[in-house]
Amino acid sequence: MATLLRTDQLLVSRQDPTTRRFETVGTLSFDGHLYTFEYAPTATRALPGLPMGRTRESDVLFPIFAERVIDPRRPERPETLKHLGLTREAGPLEVLAVSGGGRTGDTYELTPLPQPGDTSLVFLVHGVRHLTDVERAAIDRLAPGDRLSLRLEADNPVDDRALLVTQDGGRLGYVPGPLLDYVHNIITHDYELVVERVNPAAAGLHMRLLVRLSGRYEI
Numbered sequence: 001m002a003t004l005l006r007t008d009q010l011l012v013s014r015q016d017p018t019t020r021r022f023e024t025v026g027t028l029s030f031d032g033h034l035y036t037f038e039y040a041p042t043a044t045r046a047l048p049g050l051p052m053g054r055t056r057e058s059d060v061l062f063p064i065f066a067e068r069v070i071d072p073r074r075p076e077r078p079e080t081l082k083h084l085g086l087t088r089e090a091g092p093l094e095v096l097a098v099s100g101g102g103r104t105g106d107t108y109e110l111t112p113l114p115q116p117g118d119t120s121l122v123f124l125v126h127g128v129r130h131l132t133d134v135e136r137a138a139i140d141r142l143a144p145g146d147r148l149s150l151r152l153e154a155d156n157p158v159d160d161r162a163l164l165v166t167q168d169g170g171r172l173g174y175v176p177g178p179l180l181d182y183v184h185n186i187i188t189h190d191y192e193l194v195v196e197r198v199n200p201a202a203a204g205l206h207m208r209l210l211v212r213l214s215g216r217y218e219i
Contacts, residue, residue, distance in 0.1 A: 010093055012037075013178040014045070015107035020158040022177040028065060028110065030093050035061050047108075061092050065110070068101035083199045083207050085122060098122055100176060102206065111178045114217045119186070122196055125165050125173035125209040135171050139198060139209050142167070146195040148211060150175065150187055165193070165211065172209060182217060191215030 009029040013022040025047065026039040037047075038055045046052045047064050056062070061069070069092045070077045081090055084098045100123075101110040114121065128136060149166050153174075156162035163175040163183060175183050197210040 008032075008093060009113050010097055010110045011113050011178060012047075013109050013111065015109070015177065017107060022109065025108070027113070028062075028093070028096075030061075030091075034059055037062060065096065065101065066092070068099070068103055068110075069095050083197070083203050083210070084124075085197050085210050098124065098210070100124065109176065109178050111176065114182045114186075116217055116219050118215075119217050120212060120214045121179070121182070121186070122210065122212050123176055123179060124207060125211055126176045126206070127174040128172075128205040128208050131171060131173065136208075138167070138170050139172060142172075142195045142198050142209070144195050144197060148172065148193040148195065150183070150191075150193060163187075165209075183213065185219075186213060186215040186217050189216045189218075 008031070009027055012025040012028055014025050015022050023042070024040045025043050025045075026037060029036045029038075035058050036055060037050055039046075039050075039052055043052065049064050050056055050062060060066070070080050074080075078088055081088060081095070084090075084095065086094060086098060096110045097112045101108065111123075112121070128139070146167065151164045151166050153162040153164050154160050159177065159180070161180050161184060163180065165172045165174065192214045194212050194214075195209070196212045199207045199210070201208070
C-alpha cells in the first residue's frame with residue numbers, strides 16, 4: 001500500500017520574481033520535540049528572522065512559518081482543514097505540506113520531501129486563476145475518486161517542465177512548481193492521479209482542487 005510522504009521534513013522554496021522558477025531555500029523539520037531549519041548550500045537570501053550561517057532550532061515553530069498555519073483559535077480553522085483534506089488534529093507541518101504555506105505578498109512555498117519507494121502525494125492544484133470560465137466550471141463537475149491525467153506543457157513560458165492536470169484533455173490547473181522534480185520522477189513509472197476533494201468557489205481559487213498522486217519515487 002502506498003504511504004503518505006513524510007510531513008516531518010519540508011522543503012522550503014522561493015519563486016524568483018523575474019524568472020518565476022522555484023529555487024531551494026532550505027529544509028524545515030520537526031522530530032516531535034524540536035523544530036529545525038537549515039539553509040541549503042545554494043541559498044543566497046535569508047528568511048525573515050532566520051539569519052544565514054547556522055542551523056536554527058526551536059521548541060516552537062519559527063514565526064515565518066507559524067504565521068502560515070491557521071490559528072487554532074480562528075473559527076474558520078475546521079473548515080479550512082476540511083478543504084485541505086485534514087483532520088482537526090493535524091499538526092503544523094501537515095497543514096503546511098498540503099497548503100504550501102503561501103501568503104499574499106511573498107513567494108515562499110513549502111512542500112513535503114518524498115522518500116524512495118511507493119508513495120502518495122496530496123497537493124492543491126495551482127494556476128486555477130489562469131483557466132477560462134469554462135475550464136473552471138469543469139472543476140465543479142468533478143467528484144472524489146475521478147481519474148485525472150498529467151500532460152507536459154513544454155511551451156510554457158515560465159517552465160518548460162510544467163505539468164498540466166487534465167481530464168479528457170481539459171485543463172484543470174498545474175502541479176506546484178516546487179514538486180515538479182519529484183512528480184516528473186514519479187510519472188516515469190505507473191502512476192494514478194485522482195481527485196481527493198473539490199472545494200467551493202468561496203474557498204478561493206488556490207483551494208479549489210485537491211488531488212492525490214500515487215506511484216513510485218526512485219533516487
